[in-house]
Amino acid sequence: MPILGEIAAAAAARLQGCNPATVITGVAPLSSAEPGQLSFLTHSRYRPFLATTRAAAVILAPADAVDCPAPALVAANPQIAYARAAALFEPAPETRRGVHPTAWVSPTAQVAVDAWIGPHCTVEAGAIIEAGVIIGPNCVIGEQALLGVGTRLVAQVTICHRARLGQRVLVHPGAVIGSDGFGLALDDDGRWLKIPQLGSVQIGDDVEVGANTSIDRGALEDTIIENGVKLDNQIQVAHNVQIGAHSALAGCVGIAGSARIGQHCRLGGGVGVAGHLEIADRVQITGMSLVAQSITQPGAYSSGLTVEPNRVWNKISARLRRLDELFRRLTALEQILNHRHSPQASLQDHKD
Amino acid sequence: MPILGEIAAAAAARLQGCNPATVITGVAPLSSAEPGQLSFLTHSRYRPFLATTRAAAVILAPADAVDCPAPALVAANPQIAYARAAALFEPAPETRRGVHPTAWVSPTAQVAVDAWIGPHCTVEAGAIIEAGVIIGPNCVIGEQALLGVGTRLVAQVTICHRARLGQRVLVHPGAVIGSDGFGLALDDDGRWLKIPQLGSVQIGDDVEVGANTSIDRGALEDTIIENGVKLDNQIQVAHNVQIGAHSALAGCVGIAGSARIGQHCRLGGGVGVAGHLEIADRVQITGMSLVAQSITQPGAYSSGLTVEPNRVWNKISARLRRLDELFRRLTALEQILNHRHSPQASLQDHKD
C-alpha cells in the first residue's frame, strides 16, 4: 500500500498538514472515508465536509486549501490529481505472459513474447499482437488485425479482420470493432443487395471503447477514430465515420455513415448524428439531441425535451400539432389589428 | 405432460366446467388453440373468442367466468396464473452439474458441487459460484466475482471482477456486468485521463438482465440494482446508478452516472435519464422520453413526440423554431388590444 509521499508525487500534489509517511489503505468519499483512506474535494459545495472528514488526506484545489481544517494534497487540477492517485489503488494489472492453453492462435499470427492471450481466445491468421498487449478471456482477433503496444481487450471483445488499434487502447467487454457497415443497394424489385465493405477501421492511441459498443468498418476507405477518443457503452459508429482526437461520446450515441465529428467534442448520452455531415471542433451536444445538419461553430447545442406529467405533456403535444394553425390565426389577428391600427384603417373602422 | 388438475394447483386457479384429469399438451392463443391445449383471456376484449375456442381450458378472471361457454381455470390475477401455468411447459431446465471439459476454471475459484459451468467458460481466480448456479456456454466470470444460489447466465455473458449477483438472477446473452464506468478527467491540454473505477456492481435477488445490456461498475462506491429489478435488452446503466426494487426498464433505456431510480418504477423503451438526479418510487416514464431533472412525485411522465407525415412534421418543426417570435407577436397584440380595451385607451383610440 502506498504512502502519502508517493501519492503526492504521483499526483503532482503538494502536502499540507500531513505526514508523507502515512500509509494509505484506500480511497473513499469525504463523508465516508475512514482513517488511513484518501479522499478528494472536486466541488467547493462539499467544503463543509472538510471539517468532519476522517480521511488521512484530501485532494483539493489551491483555493480550497486556504484554512483547510483537514490534511490535504493540494493540486492545480484536483480531478487529474485524483485520477493519478486512484490509479495506485487499482488491482494489479495482469502480469501473465504468453498464450493460455485453451486459446487458439493461428500459426501465422505474430504475438509479442510479453503479450498475454487469455482463455478461449481466437487469434486468426496474420494478426499482429504487439508488446505488452493483454487480451482477456474469450476474445476474437480477426485475420491481419493489429493490436498496438500496451493495448488491452478486457473480455469477449471482437476485433474483425484488418482492423488496426493503436497503442494503449482499452476495449471493454462485448465491443465489436470492424463489423460490416450497413451498405445496401436497392434493386429494381425493391430488394437489397449487400455492398461489400472493403474498408477497415483505424483506431488511434489511448482510445477507450465501452461495453457492447460497435464500430463498423468502412465501405471502401476506413472508419477512423483518432487519438484519445473516449467512447462509452452501447455506441453505434457506422461506416466511414471519423471522430476527431480527444472527443468523448457518452452511452447510446448513434452516428450514421460518413459523419465527421471534430476534435475535443462531447456528445451526451443517446445523441443521434445523421450521416454525411460535419461537426466542428469543440462542439458539445446535450444528451438525446438529434444532429441532422452540419454544425460549423463550436458551442453547446440541444434539441431534447424533458418530461412533464402526462396530463401536461398530452396537452403540449396536442397543441404542438396545431402550431401551424396557431401561426395562421395569429397572423390573421395581426392583419385585422394592423388594419385598424393604421390611421386610415381606423377611419374605415369607425365608419362602419 | 401435466394434467389440468396439476396446472390449476400450480396456478392457484379454480376449475370450472372441465375435467381435472385432462392431459394438456401445450399453450396457445385463444383463436389458434387446439384440443388439448391451454389458453388464457387477459383482456375482456377477447371474450367473444371464448364461444369458439377449441382450448381444453382457458385461464381467466372471475368476472369473465360468469356464463363462460368454455372450460375455464378461474384466477383472481389471470396474468400471474398464466405465468405459473406456462412455466410447466418450459423446456426442462439444465440438469447438468460440474464443469464442462472445455471450460477453464481457476484453481482458486470456488464452485458449488451442483453448479454447472458450460463449454468454453472462463472462471477467474477467487470467483465464487454458489449452489445451483447454471453458467451457459462461453461466459466469462472475472476475479472474485460472486454468483448467488440459483443464478443463471444463459450464454456469452461477462461478469467482471468483484461484481456480486444475488440469488436466482437471470442474465441473457451478451450482457456485461461490471465494465468500467465512463470516468474521465480533463487535463489542461484538453486530453482525457481515465479515472480508475474502483467500485463494483451489486445485483440483488430475482433480477433479470436482458441481452446485450451493460451495467458499469461504480467509480468508488458500487452501482446497485436492488431485488426484483427487471432490465430488458440493450440497456445502459452507468456507474453509481441505483435502481430500486421491483422497477422494470424496457429495452434501449440509458441511465447516466449516479442517477437514482426509485422502487416500483417503470421506464418505457428508449427512455434517457440524465446523471445525478433522483426519480421517486412508482414513477412511470413513457418510451423515448428524457428525464433531465429529478422527479419527486409518483405518476406518469412523458416527453416523446409521435410521428406525422413529413409534410406536416416539417411545418410543425419549422414553426417550433419560431415559437419565441410567436410569443412576442402575441404579447404585442395583447398590448395593443388591452390598450384599446380599457375605456381611456378606447377614447384615445377613437381620437386618432
Add this chain to the structure above:
Amino acid sequence: MPILGEIAAAAAARLQGCNPATVITGVAPLSSAEPGQLSFLTHSRYRPFLATTRAAAVILAPADAVDCPAPALVAANPQIAYARAAALFEPAPETRRGVHPTAWVSPTAQVAVDAWIGPHCTVEAGAIIEAGVIIGPNCVIGEQALLGVGTRLVAQVTICHRARLGQRVLVHPGAVIGSDGFGLALDDDGRWLKIPQLGSVQIGDDVEVGANTSIDRGALEDTIIENGVKLDNQIQVAHNVQIGAHSALAGCVGIAGSARIGQHCRLGGGVGVAGHLEIADRVQITGMSLVAQSITQPGAYSSGLTVEPNRVWNKISARLRRLDELFRRLTALEQILNHRHSPQASLQDHKD
C-alpha cells in the same frame, strides 16, 4: 485479380472506352483511384471528377456515360452494378470445412459435411447446421436451433434454443437471436413474475443482422423476420414482432413487443416503435422518430427535432411548455376581436 471483362459480366455492365483485358487491382473512390483500380459514380454531382480520375474504369449510369471522358462500365443501376463488382474484391470466403478442434459440438447435433464450425464454438444438442454454413469463432448455437444453407455467423454470435435461420443469413458479432422476451406479470405486491417465453424466432432467407443487435423469442408464437430484411447494429427487436420482407432498419432502432412492420419499409437510426401497432408497407421513418400509433398509409414520417444552439433551444423549450397558455391567450384575443369585428360588436364597442 479479375479483369475488366469479368467485372463487366458480373456487374451486367457495358464497357465503354476500355480494354476488357485490363487487370483490376482494387476499388477506390473517383478522386483517389490509382491506375488499375475500379471506381464508380453514384451521383451526378461528382461528374467533374470523371475528367481527372486515374481509375481504369468507372461504373456509371447511361446518362452519365454520354461524353464521359473516362473509361466506363455503364449500368442501368450503378449501385447494384458496383455491389456486384466490389464482391469480386472481397477477401476469399472461408473454405475450411469441418469442426475446429477447440469447438464443442453435441453428439446429437447434425452438422453438414461441408459446414465449418470455428474455434471455441458451442453447438448444443439437436442443433441442425445445414450445408455451406460458416460459423466463425466463439459462437453459441442453442438446442434444436437451425441454421439454413449458406448462413454465416461472423463471430461471438448467440443463437438461442429452437431459433430457426433461413438460407444465406449473415449475422455479425455480438448479435443475439432468441433471447427471452420481456414478459412480466405484476403480482398483488407489485413484484414481477416472469412469463415463460415459449415461442421462438423465425428468420427468413437473405436476412442480415448487425453487430450487437438482439432479437427476442416470442412469448407463445414466434417473432418473425421475413426474407431479405436488413437489420443494422444495436437494434432491439422485442417478442412477437414481425418485420416484413425487404425492410431495412438502421442502427439503434428499438421495436416493442408485438409490433408489426410492413414490407419494404425503411426505419432511420434510433427510431422507436411502440408495441401492439402496425406499420403499413413502404413506410419510411426518419431517424430518432417515435411511432406510437399505427401507420396505415405508405409514405415518409418524422417526429425528430434537430439541434439549435443552447441559448436558442432553451427559449424554444421553455416556450413549448407554455403552448397551452399561448392557445388560450390567442383564443381570448380572437374573442375580443371577433366581438369587435362583427358590426353589432363594433357598435357596442364604439359606445363605450
